[in-house]
Amino acid sequence: MMEHEVELLKLIEKNANLSVDKLAKLMGKKPAEIEEMIAHLEEKKAILGYSTLIDWAKVANEEEVTAMVDVKVTPARGVGFDKVAERIYRFPEVKAVYLMSGAYDLSVSVRGNTMMEIGRFISEKLSTLESVLSTTTHFVLKKYKHDGIILEDEDDDDKRIVVSP
Amino acid sequence: MNQYLSKQVADLKPSGIRKFFDLAAQMDDVISLGVGEPDFVTPWTFIEQSFHALEQGYTSYTENAGMIELREQISGYLQKHYALDYQPDDQVIVTVGASQAIDLALRTIVNPGDEVIVVEPSFVAYVPAISLAGGTPVTIQTKAEDAFKLKPEQIEEAITPNTKAIMLCNPNNPTGTFLTKDELEPLAAVIEKHDLIVLSDEIYAELTYDENYTSFPSIARMKERTILISGFSKAFAMTGWRLGYATGPAELISAMVKIHQYTMMCAPTMAQHAALEALKNGRQSLQDMVDSYKQRRNFIVSSLNEIGLDCPNPGGAFYAFPSIQATGLTSAEFAEELLQEEQVAVVPGDVFGANGEGYIRCSYATSLKQLDEAMERMKRFVTKRLEKAPVHAEASN
Numbered sequence: 185m186m187e188h189e190v191e192l193l194k195l196i197e198k199n200a201n202l203s204v205d206k207l208a209k210l211m212g213k214k215p216a217e218i219e220e221m222i223a224h225l226e227e228k229k230a231i232l233g234y235s236t237l238i239d240w241a242k243v244a245n246e247e248e249v250t251a252m253v254d255v256k257v258t259p260a261r262g263v264g265f266d267k268v269a270e271r272i273y274r275f276p277e278v279k280a281v282y283l284m285s286g287a288y289d290l291s292v293s294v295r296g297n298t299m300m301e302i303g304r305f306i307s308e309k310l311s312t313l314e315s316v317l318s319t320t321t322h323f324v325l326k327k328y329k330h331d332g333i334i335l336e337d338e339d340d341d342d343k344r345i346v347v348s349p
Numbered sequence: 350m351n352q353y354l355s356k357q358v359a360d361l362k363p364s365g366i367r368k369f370f371d372l373a374a375q376m377d378d379v380i381s382l383g384v385g386e387p388d389f390v391t392p393w394t395f396i397e398q399s400f401h402a403l404e405q406g407y408t409s410y411t412e413n414a415g416m417i418e419l420r421e422q423i424s425g426y427l428q429k430h431y432a433l434d435y436q437p438d439d440q441v442i443v444t445v446g447a448s449q450a451i452d453l454a455l456r457t458i459v460n461p462g463d464e465v466i467v468v469e470p471s472f473v474a475y476v477p478a479i480s481l482a483g484g485t486p487v488t489i490q491t492k493a494e495d496a497f498k499l500k501p502e503q504i505e506e507a508i509t510p511n512t513k514a515i516m517l518c519n520p521n522n523p524t525g526t527f528l529t530k531d532e533l534e535p536l537a538a539v540i541e542k543h544d545l546i547v548l549s550d551e552i553y554a555e556l557t558y559d560e561n562y563t564s565f566p567s568i569a570r571m572k573e574r575t576i577l578i579s580g581f582s583k584a585f586a587m588t589g590w591r592l593g594y595a596t597g598p599a600e601l602i603s604a605m606v607k608i609h610q611y612t613m614m615c616a617p618t619m620a621q622h623a624a625l626e627a628l629k630n631g632r633q634s635l636q637d638m639v640d641s642y643k644q645r646r647n648f649i650v651s652s653l654n655e656i657g658l659d660c661p662n663p664g665g666a667f668y669a670f671p672s673i674q675a676t677g678l679t680s681a682e683f684a685e686e687l688l689q690e691e692q693v694a695v696v697p698g699d700v701f702g703a704n705g706e707g708y709i710r711c712s713y714a715t716s717l718k719q720l721d722e723a724m725e726r727m728k729r730f731v732t733k734r735l736e737k738a739p740v741h742a743e744a745s746n
Contacts (some may be wrong), residue, residue, distance in 0.1 A: 191640070191644075194640075195644070206648070206717075206721070209644070209648045209649055209651045209652065210648045210717070211647065212647040212651075217707065239699060280482055311656045316711060325375040335564065342381075342388065344381075344384050344386060345370065345374075345384070345390070346373040346374050346381045346383060346384070347366055347369050347370040347373050347374075347381065347383035347384065347694055347696060348362065348366070348370070348378060348383070348384050348386060349366050349385050349472060349473045349522075
């Protein structure tokens with residue numbers, strides 16, 4: 185990948201809201217060049233989407249519950265863990281699935297409106313899958329930092345004096 | 350009480366920046382492009398290492414010249430990045446900011462009546478520091494048409510039988526001008542011919558964006574006549590820690606240590622521990638900050654030019670130095686009116702030397718969001734002025 189593509193990706197990874205014009209200025213390129221790069225990166229699926237990080241805890245009546253579920257599974261011949269992973273990640277409640285080294289196989293992040301809802305999903309859907317041997321569920325109590333962003337970072341004022349040599 | 354002041358201090362002019370600071374500090378909602386320091390907070394790993402050192406009980410003095418581990422790291426760093434060979438035991442001193450290193454270096458070499466050349470526009474502390482050391486500052490005015498780059502013939506013209514030394518600052522504060530090896534070599538030839546000492550302030554050396562940096566003492570035969578001055582403030586976002594260093598010939602450095610031991614003892618211990626971590630594990634943090642400065646430089650330079658303020662692309666530091674001559678205002682008027690009308694603080698160029706008149710210094714060590722808003726406000730301000738002064742506007746195109 186070209187160096188300027190990496191630069192572009194790093195910029196929009198941090199802030200997907202930057203306009204094409206601003207990206208062009210930041211990178212010393214023409215807006216048309218930026219548009220072309222983005223189109224190219226989308227086409228080869230280096231860019232998969234543009235999402236917004238929201239602290240749902242701050243939105244009234246929209247509280248959410250997240251659970252990290254450690255899942256032990258039986259891998260299937262020929263396809264390894266991929267087939268069972270797919271069975272799991274197809275569920276819309278599942279927000280992330282990773283194959284892990286160590287004591288269990290899949291780490292599954294599940295999101296729902298209530299603990300009950302998540303409990304029901306795990307007992308009725310996840311743990312009843314044929315290749316799933318066991319599940320251990322950990323509920324998230326508080327989010328401090330997510331995807332590199334500190335959630336309650338209120339003290340980020342500029343502490344510098346206004347003019348200095 | 351003024352009769353009690355030493356003549357030297359009484360004669361010192363107050364900094365032009367100070368006056369402007371007082372004005373800006375009284376106002377609300379100011380976006381400041383007037384700050385000469387990074388907007389980044391010191392990378393957490395350095396801070397954490399400093400906590401750890403404090404917990405371990407590192408709260409006492411260090412050796413006068415600084416912890417030997419830190420001097421070894423500085424020596425290794427200069428070797429790795431600039432091919433410079435300085436012995437940690439007698440050619441490196443750790444100081445309280447690069448500012449103290451400048452003061453020590455001047456006091457080490459200056460006798461009353463000695464002249465020291467300063468290249469303007471320049472950092473505001475050089476001229477007073479020379480005076481306080483008992484020397485006579487002699488200024489060279491670089492030219493806008495040379496992109497504020499120092500020319501060897503300008504040094505020749507400034508030299509008298511009393512010239513002892515020259516202060517260089519590369520990349521330059523306030524212009525952001527960056528001199529390459531090819532541009533430094535002819536300067537070195539004149540310096541050698543006239544047997545001058547060089548105080549090379551390289552505090553912005555890591556902040557260069559387009560070309561490789563050449564440290565002045567790495568030029569042939571310059572190491573033996575150069576005191577290299579640098580520090581952690583700008584590259585590692587550590588201004589408040591007050592930690593710098595100087596390297597040079599052992600005789601000069603040990604003389605600096607002598608003054609340092611009587612006037613300062615040593616640089617702060619907890620800051621030295623943070624600096625040690627910066628040199629050991631700070632490269633990625635530094636690179637991330639440099640990448641960000643470069644992007645913001647691109648952004649501010651193209652925005653300023655769009656607004657109608659002619660601004661060449663500065664090769665280093667984090668300052669843009671656009672001409673405001675098209676507006677028909679002086680630097681001081683521009684800065685003051687901009688602050689009053691749009692609450693954007695910039696520094697009038699004339700505080701950095703007479704040839705800074707007609708220019709302003711805009712620091713781009715500010716978040717993109719703030720920069721963007723500042724450019725919007727400046728656009729409003731400048732557009733109004735250009736309408737009033739169409740002749741000037743045309744001349745600048």
